[in-house]
Amino acid sequence: MPHTEPALEARGLTKSYPGGRGKPRVEALAGLNFSAEAGTIFALLGPNGAGKSTTVKILATLTRADSGAAFVAGIDVGRHPEEVRRAIGFVAQKQVSDPLDTGRENLVLAGRLQGMSGPAAKARAGELLARFSLTDDGNRQVKGYSGGMARKLDVAIGLMHRPQVLFLDEPTTGLDPEARADMWAELESMARTGEMTILLTTHYLEEADRLAGRLAIVDHGRVVVEGTPEELKDGLHGDAVTVELAMPRGGGGREVPVSGALEALSGVGLLRGPQLDGNILRGRADNGAAALPLLLRLLGEAGLEVASATVSRPSLDDVYLRHTGRVYGNEQERAA
Structure with a gap:
């Protein structure tokens, strides 16, 4: 029988934070639900404050939900967080590599922290430097990398231990158009292999439209609509x-x-x-x-x-407008 268990699943997640100075608590998630199939790219869309980052933090074991359940690679996040951490790679929006180390040194260190042997980490680092066209720059300090090169290295660090699920938080924010196109091409190549599931959070609707096999729009802590990009556009x-x-x-x-x-x-x-x-x-x-x-x-x-x-x-901008009553770009500007 084929394995059909979702690679990612959120069931009724709720989360709130203290409002501060006597203010009421801020509700970040209000019963959020979604699931993602294994070997696909699933995108979460929504403005700052919609609940995307909180959702990713819960799935990546960086914070706990107030209620509800979450599963990553079939593992209960709340009950077995250590197992989840071994199954995932996490690429934050901010640079994670050490600028004073070389690209190769950063990769080897990441592998060793994940329990890889020295020879295995070095071999894997070489593979990833080649995959991201960084071989010629692998022995240079990262502080001399361009923005696009540094971002590729961050993604490579997240892939060192061959995770089952990779979390990508705004992977192309701040990149110039050429570097963004290069990153898109690499992510598309990764998706074609079906070797891992990618959860993508992005502010770029074009990025989600191009890369995601399925997406969910999050607004005020809930998923307001979910489907493939074409399904959602055809619905308008x-x-x-x-x-x-x-x-x-x-x-x-x-x-x-x-x-x-x-x-x-x-x-x-x-x-x-x-x-x-x-x-x-x-x-x-x-x-x-x-x-x-x-x-x-x-x-x-x-x-x-x-x-x-x-x-x-119809475009994803129209889908967002239809289901939230607001223009996506304007929401980003207000939240920035």
């Missing part, structure tokens, strides 16, 4: 319509409110779920190309000037 029937409204000024230089955009559309049924975020109007239409001219005419009749308008196929 029709085209995404985005209109940027100009902000004309009235008497005395005062900006004219654009809330009339929704009033202009009420009762017409031209857009499904129209939402106004500042001066950006978003909604969905069965045929965006046909709906756009009528939409522009209605807005013009309402005295609203349009600066730009676009029609596009």
